[in-house]
Amino acid sequence: MLEAMDAGADDFLAKPFDPPELNARLQVGKRIVELQQKLVSANEALHYAASHDFLTRLWNHAAIIAFLQREMARSLREGRALGVILVDLDHFKNVNDELGQETGDYVLREIAKRFSASLREYDGIGRYGGEEFLLVMPGCEPRNDITSCQSDQRVDFEYADPDSCQANNGHGQHGGCRRGVGF
Secondary structure (H helix, E strand, C coil): CHHHHHCCCCCCCCCCCCHHHHHHHHHHHHHHHHHHHHHHHHHHHHHHHHHECCCCCCECHHHHHHHHHHHHHHHHHHCCCEEEEEEEEECHHHHHHHHCHHHHHHHHHHHHHHHHHHCCCCCEEEECCCCEEEEEEECCCCCHHHHCCCCCCEEEEECCCCCCCCCCCCCCCEEEEEEEEEC
16 A cells, blocks of 8 residues: 555555445545645636736736746747837826826727727737737838837727727717737
């Protein structure tokens, strides 16, 4: 029995065994496996909560910075390009002040959703600050569509109706963002 335990066994039952004892030990083993599964799930939930912004479901500041550092090291090691975009929403405080926190939260979630949908699977995006987002794009070569986005270029959106955060069409409240691009 000691030899089996030293080899990694969690339990041991000598022959001939008693069927009720075998059943009891199997039930104990089943409970241990279920508790282990719950522990793994709880750890995964804690890891997600520690690395993601609760509002946007994007990586939080620490997680996106860690991703950026890993990708910078990889970029230097492999001699590949790395695109980095910092997005800052213009006058976002006015959204919260004039339209309320709920609308401001909606705008942040909508912008996060739109950015996420436009990135490749292996790109990274995170909430860098209150109304700032950091996009990290490994292997992204400077192209006309990205390099044309200078740091003072604006992307306008309308947030008059929280159900339609659409491009500025001349009605309602307007906001925008500035993007700084680096390669």
